Amino acid sequence: MFFEGPEKKVELALLPGQPSLRARGLDYWKSLAAKSRAQILSSISNESLDAHLLSESSLFVADGWLTMITCGRTDLITAVIEMCKDLGRDNFQYLIYERKNAQHQEYQPTNFFDDARRLAEALPVKSFRFGDGDDHHVFLSHLDKPYLPAQDDLTLEVLMHGIDPSAAKVFMSGPQRKKEYIKEKSGVWNIFPGFLVDDHLFEPMGYSLNAILGPRYYTIHVTPQKIGSYVSFETNCVEGDVNETVSRVLNMFKPQSCDVVLFQPQTSRKKIRCSYPIKRAVRQNLDCGYRVTFDHHSKPVEGVASAFEISF
Numbered sequence: 001m002f003f004e005g006p007e008k009k010v011e012l013a014l015l016p017g018q019p020s021l022r023a024r025g026l027d028y029w030k031s032l033a034a035k036s037r038a039q040i041l042s043s044i045s046n047e048s049l050d051a052h053l054l055s056e057s058s059l060f061v062a063d064g065w066l067t068m069i070t071c072g073r074t075d076l077i078t079a080v081i082e083m084c085k086d087l088g089r090d091n092f093q094y095l096i097y098e099r100k101n102a103q104h105q106e107y108q109p110t111n112f113f114d115d116a117r118r119l120a121e122a123l124p125v126k127s128f129r130f131g132d133g134d135d136h137h138v139f140l141s142h143l144d145k146p147y148l149p150a151q152d153d154l155t156l157e158v159l160m161h162g163i164d165p166s167a168a169k170v171f172m173s174g175p176q177r178k179k180e181y182i183k184e185k186s187g188v189w190n191i192f193p194g195f196l197v198d199d200h201l202f203e204p205m206g207y208s209l210n211a212i213l214g215p216r217y218y219t220i221h222v223t224p225q226k227i228g229s230y231v232s233f234e235t236n237c238v239e240g241d242v243n244e245t246v247s248r249v250l251n252m253f254k255p256q257s258c259d260v261v262l263f264q265p266q267t268s269r270k271k272i273r274c275s276y277p278i279k280r281a282v283r284q285n286l287d288c289g290y291r292v293t294f295d296h297h298s299k300p301v302e303g304v305a306s307a308f309e310i311s312f
Helices: 022-035 074-089 112-122 165-169 178-188 242-253
Strands: 007-014 039-043 050-054 057-061 065-070 092-100 125-131 137-143 155-161 196-200 207-213 216-223 230-235 257-265 279-286 290-300
Touching: 007 050, 007 057, 007 074, 022 039, 022 050, 022 074, 039 196, 039 207, 050 207, 057 155, 057 207, 057 216, 065 074, 065 165, 065 216, 074 092, 074 178, 092 112, 112 125, 112 137, 125 279, 155 242, 196 279, 230 242
Parallel strands: none
Antiparallel strands: 007 065, 007 092, 039 050, 050 057, 057 065, 092 137, 125 137, 155 230, 155 257, 196 207, 207 216, 216 230, 257 290, 279 290
C-alpha cells in the first residue's frame, strides 16, 4: 500500500479590518476542504484558533490568518484559487504556497508548475525551489507584495523520510486502545506542554495530530507504510531552544533523512542545529518579508543493504 505523505501547504493573512475568517463558520471550511479533495474529520477551538483535522492533514483558522496543509492525492491549489475569489486578493497581506517534492509524482493530480501557473493567473507571485531538483526539495510561491512580519512570526517544519520501523509500528491501526498507547508512549502529545490536542488514527495505518494553545499550534502527520514512510512536524511555537525541539522530534522517529525548513522575519537570525550531517543548505530572503532557510540532512549509511522486494 502506498500513500503520498509529502504535503502541499498554503498560509495567508488578511489586511487589518477584514471580516474574521473564523466567522465564516464550519460549513464554509467543509466546503473549502472538499475543493481540495479532503474532508474535516474533527475540530477543536480556543480563544484564538480553530484547528480542523482533515482526512488529509490539517487546517488552522485564526481571525486574520490561516494555514492549510493537505497530502495524498489532494488538489490544494483549487482551494487556494477559491479563497482568492472569496476573500479578494487585494485583501491579502501575504500568501505563501509551498509544496514538498512528491515521491511518486505520476500519481498526483497536479505538479508544482501546474499549481504555480494557476496561482499566477490569480495573483502576482514569485516562485522558488529550495534544494536540488534531483534530491529532496521544497517548491514555494509567494504573493509579490511587501510585508513586514512580526518579530515572533516564525514557522518551523521538520519533514522526515524513511522513519525507523519500530517508530512506524506504533502508528499502525488497531484496537481503540492503540490511541491511548500513542498518547502514553510515542511522545507526540507532549512536544509542548499544556496544548489542547486532537488526533486521529487511520485505517489501516496513518496518524494525524493537531495541538493548540492560544495562537500557537503544532501538527504531526505520520505515513508509516514500508514504501515511502514519511512524517511531517510543523509549528509556529518557535521559542526557547528550538534545537531541542528538532532533536526531540528526530529522536521520536529516527528517519533516514529530513528537511528542516524555517520561516522567520528577515531581521531575525535564528539558527537551527541538527545532529544529522547536512547535505544541502539554502538561504533566501523573500520580497514578502520572510527569510527562509532549508537544510537537507541525511543519516550516514553503514554496511550493505539487501534489495527491497516489491509485492503487487
